[in-house]
Amino acid sequence: MNFDLSAKTPAVSHPKQQETEMRVLVITSVPAEKDAVLRGLHGNSRFNVLVAGVGPAAAAASTATALATAKYGLVVNAGIGGGFANRAEVGSLVVANEIVAADLGAETPEGFCSLDELGFGSTRIPVDASLVTQVTEALHAAGLPVTTGPVLTVSTVTGTAATSFERASRVPGATAEAMEGYGVATAAHNHGIPILEIRAISNLVGPRDRAAWRIEEALNILESASSVLLEVLL
Numbered sequence: 001m002n003f004d005l006s007a008k009t010p011a012v013s014h015p016k017q018q019e020t021e022m023r024v025l026v027i028t029s030v031p032a033e034k035d036a037v038l039r040g041l042h043g044n045s046r047f048n049v050l051v052a053g054v055g056p057a058a059a060a061a062s063t064a065t066a067l068a069t070a071k072y073g074l075v076v077n078a079g080i081g082g083g084f085a086n087r088a089e090v091g092s093l094v095v096a097n098e099i100v101a102a103d104l105g106a107e108t109p110e111g112f113c114s115l116d117e118l119g120f121g122s123t124r125i126p127v128d129a130s131l132v133t134q135v136t137e138a139l140h141a142a143g144l145p146v147t148t149g150p151v152l153t154v155s156t157v158t159g160t161a162a163t164s165f166e167r168a169s170r171v172p173g174a175t176a177e178a179m180e181g182y183g184v185a186t187a188a189h190n191h192g193i194p195i196l197e198i199r200a201i202s203n204l205v206g207p208r209d210r211a212a213w214r215i216e217e218a219l220n221i222l223e224s225a226s227s228v229l230l231e232v233l234l
């Protein structure tokens with residue numbers, strides 16, 4: 001099934017129903033990401049691109065506010081991110097097939113205990129498989145390097161090889177990490193709206209080396225990905 005934004009949704013349940021075009025809410029964390037997305041979207045008015053701030057709480061709050069004030073058919077969390085070695089290279093794209101709150105839980109003498117294991121809910125939000133396939137295939141067809149896999153949401157950026165290994169071993173197939181996806185997805189999920197998370201890889205997950213982050217390269221590929229998004233969703 002194709003995700004068709006040209007589908008019409010009734011704005012009011014009245015015999016003289018008006019129809020509105022479905023809109024897409026794009027949540028970024030910093031202005032540079034928003035600007036890259038806007039360049040790719042060429043100012044298309046059906047996309048509303050917001051800067052939410054860094055981290056899951058800011059992302060969830062901004063997404064929830066936006067969804068409470070206007071009608072959207074899809075929420076996209078877009079930005080740069082870290083790629084796990086041998087899964088996502090710097091300068092490539094990752095489309096999340098699952099969004100995982102990787103550090104939401106409790107530390108115990110035996111190791112990390114997730115929220116799921118504690119019995120307080122789920123740290124994993126699945127993404128509609130057909131939507132992931134549709135977008136991934138379109139990015140691939142446009143010649144962009146793209147892979148699919150779980151994207152971890154963390155409140156603390158991984159900064160050591162040990163933490164990278166520990167997080168990757170807890171989430172089989174872990175492909176990228178960033179700081180907002182789970183917050184955005186939780187707000188969208190509460191409104192029953194489908195979610196996508198797309199990350200342009202600026203750095204590898206592991207020992208901290210901020211000077212090595214290829215932010216410009218990642219923002220350029222985020223711009224290209226946004227152009228493809230425009231084609232595939234409209």
Ligand SMILES: O=C(O)c1cccc(C(=O)CC[C@H]2O[C@@H](n3cnc4c(=O)[nH]cnc43)[C@H](O)[C@@H]2O)c1
Binds near residue numbers: 156
């Ligand atoms: O300094 C700049 O010019 C600049 C331009 C665009 C974005 C940034 C950020 O630092 C954005 C922070 C944002 O990046 C995500 N991110 C990127 N790499 C990782 C990572 O390895 N682990 C976790 N998060 C990562 C994250 O989502 C932040 O919101 C700077």
